[in-house]
Amino acid sequence: MHVELYERIWMWAASALIVVFLGAIVVTAALQATMPPSHIETVDPLALDSHPEFSQPGVTETADGGVTAVVVAATFFFTPDPIEVPAGRPVTFRITSSDVIHGFQVVGTNANAMVIPGYVTQFTLTFDEPGEYPIACNEYCGVAHHMMVGTLVVRGGRP
Secondary structure, eight states, X not given: OOOOHHHHHHHHHHHHHHHHXXXXXXXXXXXXXXXXXXXXXXXXXXXXXXXXXXXXXXXXXXXXXXXEEEEEEETTXXXXXXXXXXXXXXXXXXXXXXXXXEEEEETTSSOEEEEOBTBOEEEEEEOOSOEEEEEEOOSOOSTTGGGOEEEEEEESSOO
16 A cells, blocks of 8 residues: 555654653643642641641631631531631631542632642632621532531621
């Protein structure tokens, strides 16, 4: 069978691209999936009861006028519940899980995070409107996942 030169060039080029793409997938999977980046904070999910921060989850004020809300997600609840924060001040959420992967979504806002055991999820938001906001777990975490809800209470004054 005779294959024209230009057809052979295109076949070799397509084969080379496939090899390059597969190589990129393998290298990325080997380097990225084996360990988290160095800037990710970790905790021992089995020792949260003795952890200096996560053994007493709650809301505290910071020196810069902000608020830190330390939250633990566990099957099938959030601690503390409700979480009470002031309106108009930055709230830094520091969340971890003691058992499986959970979600942390403050309904009606852009707060939406994945909570993974052994890692600390952190984000900061300012709530301008006082009120009650439902918190939902949006990652399937077991048979009672649909019942894993909490409440964020945004008050007009200090916590």
